[in-house]
Amino acid sequence: MMGYAPKMVNLTRTERRVRVDYQTRLKDWHGSGRPPRGLSSYKLEFGTELLLEHPPTPIIESQTIVSRHPLSGAHLSQPTAERHPLQRRAFYLTEHTASNSLVPILASHDATIWVCNGDFGDVGKWQPATRHADCYELYFLHRSQHPLSLMTEFGLLENIREGDFIFLPRGVAYSFLLTGRVTLLLYEIPKRLFRPYDYWMGDQQLWPFSPAAPIPPEPTPLTELQPPLSGAEATQVVIKRQLAGPTLLSCATPIFDVVAWEGEIWPFILRLDxxxxxxxxxxxxxxxxxxxxxxxxxxxxxxxxxxxxxxxxxxxxxxxxxxxxxxxxxxxxxxxxxxxxxxxxxxxxxxxxxxxxxxxxxPQEVPDPRDLxxxxxxxxxxxxxxxxxxxxxxxxxxxxxxxxxxxxxxxxxx
The missing domain is CATH 2.60.120.10 (Jelly Rolls)
Known part of the structure; x- marks a missing residue:
């Protein structure tokens, strides 16, 4: 009798990344919850451990955002609308009025879809950092004048191109570098995402993508970013959480000061090819x-x-x-x-x-398979x-x- 065959497997495998200027000091480090002297250990719910230069807990102020804020909306856990007849519908998303933020277009209990079709904020600046406390996030870049960069609590993802997916685990803060007009879709999923598993294909077939395909973030000093991340951009983060509303945290320490991380779940870029x-x-x-x-x-x-x-x-x-x-x-x-x-x-x-x-x-004849x-x-x-x-x-x-x-x-x- 065949053994148990899983229906789904994790998106990524265990990785470890260490910032270049810390590689000598951390050459023997591994995630254990006990950080080296002078560093802080930061354990995420899904098991990945980050090493930070400063503790992430000193919060100066917490305030609710009243006005519209880029990426501030929370997942619509109870979407409501007027009752309409059941219909097949279509939407020309790239004709949507240009804006500098994402707007929700479809919502269910299992997924919410957002779109940004515009300048996505001030070109050449880092977007206000965001952390979603309720959902896993999957971006898809449809159109972009220039490649995008994304700073996360794990480090930098760069050279994000048209046709790329960007995966962000639940609870991970991030900030886009705004580079011009984009058409960007965001899929918010409350439940953890996996890749499907086909028993007859297995991992040897590298389907639907190789475990080596996801591109992980690299820990990067904030001073080496272009432009550098400093001031409020480095210490403020918008928290998206059901019922609480979008909350702006002002922290005493930088959000993105990771020097190393190790774990099985992490943000990544996945390219169509x-x-x-x-x-x-x-x-x-x-x-x-x-x-x-x-x-x-x-x-x-x-x-x-x-x-x-x-x-x-x-x-x-x-x-x-x-x-x-x-x-x-x-x-x-x-x-x-x-x-x-x-x-x-x-x-x-x-x-x-x-x-x-x-x-x-x-009316055509059934084609020869060689002529498909x-x-x-x-x-x-x-x-x-x-x-x-x-x-x-x-x-x-x-x-x-x-x-x-x-x-x-x-x-x-x-």
Missing amino acids: ELVALSSPHVHLDPKKLTVFVSEDEGAAIQVFLPRWIHSLPYHHLNWVDEALFNHKGYGARPDIADGFMTLHPAGLAHGPDLRTLANTA PFREEVAVMVESRSPFVVLEDAEKVEVQGYDQSWYRQWIAQG
């Missing part, structure tokens, strides 16, 4: 086979559609989950859905490919077991009449 695309010459693969991240209770799953050989268009289908699909590049199943669109297909309603596209491919078309498409889809609520900022850029588009095509075909 590190993901493994699955395809088949014989069947159309269900999107669940394209899952890259899944929450521990399976309430939320994130799939990535990559450039690949296409056996056939998606079939008409009806789900038990809500699907929110963001088209990053070249999605072909619906020609009217351009780059930067997000579609929402709720549970209980059938959906599928554009009927015009389907009609053009139906290669499609340069990239899309990111979130499945939520609980229903998504469409929020005000999504309604501002909604594509009117999307739900009836299949009917209009059917009528046009006679």
Whole structure:
């Protein structure tokens, strides 16, 4: 009898990083909870240990933020909206009014989706630091004038490019270096994220990405950052927490003064070209086979559609989950859905490919597997077991009449 096969495994493996100027002093250090003399040990809930130059506990002041603040909103644990008929909906997110902060567009009990389409603050400055006390955070960079940098409590992540994912464990503070106009999506997941595990593929197949693919942060002195992090930028952090509201902490010591860390869970960059695309010459693969991240209770799953050989268009289908699909590049199943669109297909309603596209491919002979078309498409889809609520900022850029588009095509075909 086969042994137990796990359904999911950790996103990352155990790593240790030490700041360059501390490598001699800490050459024998390992995470034990007992720091070397003159340093502070900082243990996070998920087990990773950080060594800091100063203790993180001296807080000068704590105050509630009343006005809108970049990245200040808390996860919408009880999303509410007026009752509307169940509909398939679409939103042109890159047409959203340019702003310097993220705005929520869809919310469920399993995931909240935010978007920033604008300058994302003052160019050349570090964004106010943020820590989410309730959710794991996953960013996806759709468009950017320049590569981004991100300072975290673990160290620096840099050269973040279009198409990159950025993972931040729950409770980790971070600050973006603002570099110009971006279109950036944020997925907040209350439950811990894992990568799926396929018993027949195993870790030897490096699917959906190699354990070596995530890029870890490097501890970096604040004075070596360009520009340096100092003053209030280095000692203030916005805490996002349910019920409490966004809270601004002013600390006596720098937030990002890590000199070393060791642990199994840490922030990382994951590039699209590190993901493994699955395809088949014989069947159309269900999107669940394209899952890259899944929450521990399976309430939320994130799939990535990559450039690949296409056996056939998606079939008409009806789900038990809500699907929110963001088209990053070249999605072909619906020609009217351009780059930067997000579609929402709720549970209980059938959906599928554009009927015009389907009609053009139906009369064709079944292709020889060696002649299958290669499609340069990239899309990111979130499945939520609980229903998504469409929020005000999504309604501002909604594509009117999307739900009836299949009917209009059917009528046009006679």
